[in-house]
Every structure is written in structure tokens, then in C-alpha cells.
Amino acid sequence: MSEIDDFLASIGVIEARGSVDDFLEHHGVKGMHWGVRKDRGSGEGIYRSQLASVEIDPTINKSTQAAAKQVADLMRSRYGYDIKQIKAITPDNPEYAMGTAAYVENNSIHGGRSQGTIFVRTTDLSKDLKHGEETGWVAPGTGNVKAMLTHESAHALFHSEESLKPGFLGPKVVGGHIEERTNALKAAIKVANQTGVSIWSTSDYAATAGVRQELEAELFAQYHWADNPAPFVVAYGKTLSEGLGVDATPFKDVVK
Amino acid sequence: MTRTPGYIIPSTFPSMDAAVKRLHEIDKAAGYTSLDEDLLHSDVEAILESIVERG
Numbered sequence: 001m002s003e004i005d006d007f008l009a010s011i012g013v014i015e016a017r018g019s020v021d022d023f024l025e026h027h028g029v030k031g032m033h034w035g036v037r038k039d040r041g042s043g044e045g046i047y048r049s050q051l052a053s054v055e056i057d058p059t060i061n062k063s064t065q066a067a068a069k070q071v072a073d074l075m076r077s078r079y080g081y082d083i084k085q086i087k088a089i090t091p092d093n094p095e096y097a098m099g100t101a102a103y104v105e106n107n108s109i110h111g112g113r114s115q116g117t118i119f120v121r122t123t124d125l126s127k128d129l130k131h132g133e134e135t136g137w138v139a140p141g142t143g144n145v146k147a148m149l150t151h152e153s154a155h156a157l158f159h160s161e162e163s164l165k166p167g168f169l170g171p172k173v174v175g176g177h178i179e180e181r182t183n184a185l186k187a188a189i190k191v192a193n194q195t196g197v198s199i200w201s202t203s204d205y206a207a208t209a210g211v212r213q214e215l216e217a218e219l220f221a222q223y224h225w226a227d228n229p230a231p232f233v234v235a236y237g238k239t240l241s242e243g244l245g246v247d248a249t250p251f252k253d254v255v256k
Numbered sequence: 257m258t259r260t261p262g263y264i265i266p267s268t269f270p271s272m273d274a275a276v277k278r279l280h281e282i283d284k285a286a287g288y289t290s291l292d293e294d295l296l297h298s299d300v301e302a303i304l305e306s307i308v309e310r311g
Contacts, residue, residue, distance in 0.1 A: 099269050099278060100262035128267045137266055148263050155260035159286075168304040169297055182298055185291070199291075205264075208276055211288035212295075 056086040061124045067145035068118055071153060074224075074251050079244070081157045085117040093119070101125060102148055104156040114160045118149060137204045138218070141227035141252070150251065154220035155213065180243030181216060188219060188236035195231055202233065224251035261286040 054072050056065050065086070072083035083104070089096050095103065102120040125145055133143025141147070162176035185199075192199045199215065200207040206218040222229050223237030229250075241248035261282035269275035 095262060098262075099264070099275075100282075101265045101268065103260045103262040105259040125265065128265045131267045132265055135266075148265075152260045152263050159260070167301050169300060172297070172301055178298075182295065185295065205279075209279055209283050209288070210290070211283050212291040213286070213288040214279075214283060215291060 054084065054086060057088040057122075059088050060086065060120060060122050064120055064122075064125060064145050068120060068149055070255060071146055071149040072118065074254065075150075075153045075157065078246055078251075079157050080114070081153060081160075082115040083118055083153070084115060087117055087119050088122045089119050090122070095119070096121075101128075102152055104149075104152045106156055106160040114157065116153075116156050116160070118152070120145075120149070132205075135204075139203050139222050139226045139229070142203075142221050142225050144225070146251075147221045147225040150224055151217045151221040154217040158216060159213065177244060180240060183243055184219075184236045184240035185212070185216065187239035188232045191232040191235040192230075197230065197232065199232065201230070261288070 054069050056069060058065075060068070068086045072086065075081045075083060084107070089100065089102070091097075102118065104116045104118055107115045107117055125148070129138075129143045129145065129148060131143070132138050133140060137143075138147065142151075158176050158181060160176070162173050162178065164171040165174050166172075189199050192201070200210075202215060202222065203218045206215045209215070219233055219236045220240075222233045223240075226233065229237070237250065238248050264275050264279045264282075266272050266275040269278065
């Protein structure tokens with residue numbers, strides 16, 4: 001077990017067993033399409049490129065193209081969110097004037113599988129994203145295009161299949177893995193409290209927004225790309241992965 | 257949801273205030289919710305569902 005696994009087990013977030021990865025078996029959650037499972041024999045997650053199936057606008061900055069294709073590939077293979085196209089935010093798009101750096105448009109549902117298009121600015125965003133990291137807007141290791149697109153893809157994965165149904169207190173959210181996400185958030189809050197930090201210390205992005213959904217997107221992006229994610233971020237990522245029945249290997253360890 | 261609210265990079269805005277204002281606007285438009293209220297709501301719903309199921 002890693003030190004973080006030991007810590008999470010000691011406070012009851014995960015059960016004490018060989019390693020959290022040892023019980024991340026594929027449970028075949030209904031409606032999900034898990035593509036890549038961890039090959040425990042290799043000791044590293046498998047990264048199978050499916051890049052040929054992604055259409056990309058050639059006017060987009062080359063490094064942004066590469067990052068976008070990689071995130072599309074990872075989101076599809078790990079979570080079943082199928083990003084088919086990567087398009088440019090051009091001046092005729094209203095988002096251009098609004099300053100939006102990137103977003104994901106949910107296109108359609110094919111056999112229960114979410115499908116989206118990434119929209120991203122054509123210019124090199126690396127300096128501005130790095131500046132955001134240096135000023136605490138986002139965590140170390142997440143001031144880059146991959147983490148930005150992972151943040152937006154998390155929104156798409158989580159919210160594209162949400163709906164409302166009547167509850168005792170009014171409308172309540174169903175779908176979009178809401179129960180697994182809530183469990184992951186509670187695990188993160190528990191660890192944050194145990195370690196004497198606020199869950200809102202995740203990032204200034206999350207704290208400034210002050211809403212659940214941005215916090216989740218930041219936790220998701222940090223779990224996958226941050227240099228040294230806080231224990232509560234690790235608790236979030238591992239609990240979410242366990243709940244969804246997917247490989248818990250952070251993306252940064254899969255692609256390195 | 258038909259699209260995500262969009263990612264905000266403060267240095268691409270005229271000021272930090274403008275970036276924060278835009279972030280709040282897009283999250284409000286997306287219907288995003290307070291964490292505390294959301295978790296409390298789901299906990300109370302779960303308790304009430306449990307009571308109803310038990311009759």
C-alpha cells in the first residue's frame with residue numbers, strides 16, 4: 001500500500017487491504033462502457049491510442065491539438081465519454097468574445113453512450129494556463145491544456161446524463177453517477193477535515209466559483225494531473241473510481 | 257446539459273474581477289448549486305426515502 005492508501009485506510013475512507021487498486025475490479029456498471037482496465041501484471045495502466053477516430057480542426061495550436069486528442073482518448077477509454085471532434089472557438093462563436101478558453105458540447109446519446117465535441121481556442125494557451133497555476137488559480141501540475149480539458153470533460157461526463165425527478169424536498173438530481181460522485185465528495189470532505197484543511201483549498205478556481213460542480217471538476221482534474229495531490233484529492237479520485245468500477249490510475253501515470 | 261459552462265483563465269480577461277464575474281455568470285446559467293445545500297438535500301432525501309420504504 002502507498003502512504004496515502006495507508007492514511008485513507010486509517011481513517012476509514014478505504015478498507016485496509018493490499019492496495020486500493022487491488023479491489024478496483026471491473027463490475028460492469030449498467031449503462032457504462034469501460035474500455036481500458038488496469039493490467040496489474042504490468043504495474044502501469046494501459047494507454048491504448050484511439051486517436052484516429054477524433055476529428056480535429058487543423059487551425060488549433062499544435063500542442064493544444066495533441067493535448068486535446070490525448071484527453072479525448074483517455075476520457076473515452078476510461079469513462080466511456082466519447083469525444084469525436086475537437087473544434088476551434090472562432091470569432092463567429094459567441095464564446096470567443098466572452099473569453100471562454102474551452103468547453104465541451106454534448107452532441108447526442110448513442111446507445112446510452114455520451115458523445116461530445118471539445119471546443120477550444122486556436123491560440124497557444126500554455127502561458128496563460130501556467131500563470132493561473134503560479135497564482136494559485138489552479139493547483140501545481142494543472143496549469144496546462146490537458147488539465148483544463150479534463151476539468152471541462154468532467155462536467156460533460158457528470159452532467160450530460162443528469163435529470164431531475166420529484167423528491168420529498170422538491171426536484172432531485174438523478175443519473176450522471178450522482179450517488180458515486182456524492183460518496184466521493186463526502187470521502188474528500190472527511191479527509192480534508194481529518195487533515196485540517198478546507199475542501200475549498202482545492203483551488204482558487206473552485207473556491208471562487210463556490211459551487212459543487214466546479215469543485216468536482218477541479219478535484220477530478222487534480223486527481224489525474226496534479227504534481228502532488230492533497231490526500232483529500234486522492235480520496236476523492238479513488239472513491240469515485242471505486243464507485244464507478246474503473247481503473248483508478250491517474251492519467252498522468254498512464255501517459256508518462 | 258447540452259454543453260459545459262466553459263473554462264475561465266483569469267489572465268485572458270481585462271481584470272480578475274471580470275473573470276470572476278464571468279465565472280459566476282456561467283455557473284449560474286448552468287444551474288450549478290451550493291455544495292452544502294446539495295449534500296444536505298441528498299442526505300435528507302435519503303433519510304426520507306428510507307423511512308417511506310420501511311413504512
